[in-house]
Amino acid sequence: MTAVGPLDAMFLLGETREQAMHVGGLMLFELPEGAGREFVSRLYQEMLAVDSVSPMFARRVRNRPVDLGYWSWEQDDEIDLEYHLRLSALARPGRYRELFELTSRLHGTLLDRRRPLWEMHLIEGVEGHRFALYTKVHHALLDGVSALRLMQQMLTTDPARTGMPAPFALPDSPPSSVQRDQSRLGLFGRAVADLAELPAVGLRSAVRALRAEHPPGAFQAPRTIFNQPITGSRRFAAQSWPMERLEKVRALTGATLNDVMLAMCGGALRRYLQEQNALPDKGLTALVPVSLRGAEGNGPGGANSLATLIADLATDERDPGRRLRRIMDSTSRGKRTLSELSPVQNLMIGALGIGSAGPAAVLPGLAGRTTPPFNLVISNIPGPAESPLYWNQSRLLGMYPASIVLNGQALNISVTSYDQQLHFGLTGCRRTVPHLQRLLVHLEHALQELEKL
Missing domain, CATH: 3.30.559.30 (Nonribosomal peptide synthetase, condensation domain)
Incomplete structure (x- = not known):
């Protein structure tokens, strides 16, 4: 059992339907040259096929009477990646307006506390030969700085590199070693x-x-x-x-x-x-x-x-x-x-x-x-200090905190x-x-x- 830190617990205690306590980020990518219509859906299938999930993203929160009201983390041994990973497409014409409207809806829904506290949404159909990745993580699990550093680990300066992992599949997640x-x-x-x-x-x-x-x-x-x-x-x-x-x-x-x-x-x-x-x-x-x-x-x-x-x-x-x-x-x-x-x-x-x-x-x-x-x-x-950065040959154009x-x-x-x-x-x-x-x-x-x- 891992204890939830005192400041982290504030974000769990203060959460209501009106007051969701997750942080998020929208990353905008340019499709690689020659990418077909199936490129984003193939990325999605590759993410679903990972062999293991890092301990950080496989733990859920627990607050049992035996714990005397104190919050703790426990591992979810049967994590359902198809629940946490979603594939979406924008309505035409796929402008930033439609992208931000979708992001607004996704950011306004609560994370399920019976599961690990994160979601990731691949979004295709952005105009200009682009796609997006929206991620949200509960603030009790990661602060904004840690979340951004974790997202950077999935990126590379090599525009030809493929097989880059998603953040939830990285071998070492940064936040809770001190904890x-x-x-x-x-x-x-x-x-x-x-x-x-x-x-x-x-x-x-x-x-x-x-x-x-x-x-x-x-x-x-x-x-x-x-x-x-x-x-x-x-x-x-x-x-x-x-x-x-x-x-x-x-x-x-x-x-x-x-x-x-x-x-x-x-x-x-x-x-x-x-x-x-x-x-x-x-x-x-x-x-x-x-x-x-x-x-x-x-x-x-x-x-x-x-x-x-x-x-x-x-x-x-x-x-x-x-x-x-x-x-x-x-x-x-x-x-x-x-x-x-x-x-x-x-x-x-x-x-x-x-x-x-x-x-x-x-x-x-x-x-x-x-x-x-x-x-x-x-x-x-x-x-990130380095630029430009790529994820599976797709150039990162912008990263916007939510x-x-x-x-x-x-x-x-x-x-x-x-x-x-x-x-x-x-x-x-x-x-x-x-x-x-x-x-x-x-x-x-x-x-x-x-x-x-």
Whole structure:
């Protein structure tokens, strides 16, 4: 039996029909030259024919009375690959619009807890001689960084290579080596010890560190249309931007690339809310996860190794230059404090940041009636350094994260990098966030504003 990590358990406990707790990703591929109509279906059959499934993807969650309410993992010895693997085709004309509509429906359905917590969908019929692969995995099993690294293992720089395995058939899955090596008591003891090592002594010091990390007014964000009750339906939209454009802004302003990305989001959200006649006088804030994993993928906290900081998006600021400087100030302050803490101490800060959205997420009727701790989550997940990459001779064109939205946190923006581009994936509640795709237009406008600085 393998214990579920404490942060991982939060994603199991907080899941409802309206609030699915899985992360996903949409990968867009170009069919190899000369590929026939049967190419994608043949890939599907090859994936079904694998001899074995890695232990990571063959385990399911368990919560029995004998376990005293604690979650644990057990192996599924009779995994049904035909259930977890699906083959779909887009309705004509197979535009990105139809692709994102299908992805939205797939992302809005819960994973079956009686089975291993993942699904993979091969999607054929994308216009332009393309196909897609949508994958979703429960957040208790993998965080976004681990999921992306795992997907990279199925890719190669060799355009002629065939026989590349699917992620669920890779011999070594990265996420839970640390989790297996740490007993429940050992992890708890280390956490308690690290809490005692926070600046000064005791709980008061921990609270001071949390306050020092965040900008004034953190955990007191303005109420917006995003901070309302959600339904179980999702809408997904995605687009890519050349990294060169953001790099030019970074070089001119002294900002980091992440700051420029946040400024794009801040400008886009300002325009979007103005369209809805819903822009608050106070600036929006975003919870920004920070991975604690090292180069080899190891980190504290089981499947989820995250710290968090809260960034001021300065949506109340009309001038894009001043907006960017406010964002730079808030992220610099947060990163400075995080650098002074140990990995497990950072994990605690991360749990407090994520957990601060918990009351509205789990208590009926609370979402939209209280002051939100932040307005949305914005994640920047490092992508593969090498490019271009291929899967069974098919060139990878784009990879778009699809993430979690919470009751009271109806919008998520996740970004990853690949092939000199930033790939944005926007996930929102279908009812609470109207016309989500308009945010893509506003992201372009926001970048154009920054390029004029």
